[in-house]
Amino acid sequence: MSIVLGGIAHEVEGLRSVSYLDDPKIAPRITDSDARKRRVRSVIVHTTSGTCRAGKVKPGRLATDDRAGVLARYQTRTARRVSWDYTVGRDGVVIAQNDPVERYSWHATAWNPISVGIELVQDADGTLYEEQLGALVLLVDELTRRLRIQRQLAWVGDAPVLSQLARADEKGAKGVDMVGVFAHVHNTLSRGAGDPGPAPFRALRAAGYEGFDFAAGADRSTWRERQRALGIAADGIALDDTCAALERSGRACGLWVPRPGDAP
Numbered sequence: 001m002s003i004v005l006g007g008i009a010h011e012v013e014g015l016r017s018v019s020y021l022d023d024p025k026i027a028p029r030i031t032d033s034d035a036r037k038r039r040v041r042s043v044i045v046h047t048t049s050g051t052c053r054a055g056k057v058k059p060g061r062l063a064t065d066d067r068a069g070v071l072a073r074y075q076t077r078t079a080r081r082v083s084w085d086y087t088v089g090r091d092g093v094v095i096a097q098n099d100p101v102e103r104y105s106w107h108a109t110a111w112n113p114i115s116v117g118i119e120l121v122q123d124a125d126g127t128l129y130e131e132q133l134g135a136l137v138l139l140v141d142e143l144t145r146r147l148r149i150q151r152q153l154a155w156v157g158d159a160p161v162l163s164q165l166a167r168a169d170e171k172g173a174k175g176v177d178m179v180g181v182f183a184h185v186h187n188t189l190s191r192g193a194g195d196p197g198p199a200p201f202r203a204l205r206a207a208g209y210e211g212f213d214f215a216a217g218a219d220r221s222t223w224r225e226r227q228r229a230l231g232i233a234a235d236g237i238a239l240d241d242t243c244a245a246l247e248r249s250g251r252a253c254g255l256w257v258p259r260p261g262d263a264p
């Protein structure tokens with residue numbers, strides 16, 4: 001029961017997952033992908049219907065979620081040029097079909113080379129489940145820990161931002177200065193607020209992920225201050241130099257926000 005990073009199967013404590021190394025029938029490796037050449041700086045969350053309609057979150061989980069398996073197989077068979085890394089079922093099980101260290105999937109156009117894509121399976125009316133969101137948090141904790149992505153979200157006031165961000169686009173001219181966990185809708189006008197809706201970001205925020213007004217550049221101004229305090233170049237983009245300095249200063253995994261499971 002693993003996810004695969006850099007060719008190594010990682011067990012994630014508390015997370016039920018199936019990778020192609022565990023069972024290639026349940027989690028066949030994706031067929032649409034390219035070699036990863038650039039540093040991963042974002043996790044992008046999607047919903048399978050692209051809308052959350054009522055946007056409900058039900059307690060608990062489904063006992064099993066056949067639709068997750070159907071979608072996982074679909075992405076390896078369809079002639080459409082589409083793929084993603086992880087499918088999080090309504091039963092709270094993650095199907096892991098790519099090694100995002102070695103290859104990138106095709107889920108968010110120009111952001112693909114610098115991101116990892118997660119699909120949340122929904123009921124027909126867009127409903128998600130609390131334990132499914134719990135699994136998402138554990139998965140994003142692990143990805144941010146292993147890929148060294150700062151735990152931050154686009155957030156204003158008491159709500160996540162669910163529209164395109166002016167700093168992102170589909171063409172790839174923008175977005176490289178953005179680090180964190182984002183919505184598909186953040187980089188495209190072709191998706192709505194329901195891709196993936198507020199619930200995934202509320203779950204991550206409740207887990208301690210920081211919220212920044214990205215449109216106002218609050219992430220970059222905050223990181224410039226932190227970088228100055230660390231004595232490193234202050235560009236406001238928290239990538240490898242910043243992670244290394246944070247680690248030297250005692251922050252586990254080079255991340256500002258700690259989560260259970262981070263190594264000291």
Ligand SMILES: [Zn+2]
Binds near residue numbers: 047195
């Ligand atoms: Zn999407």
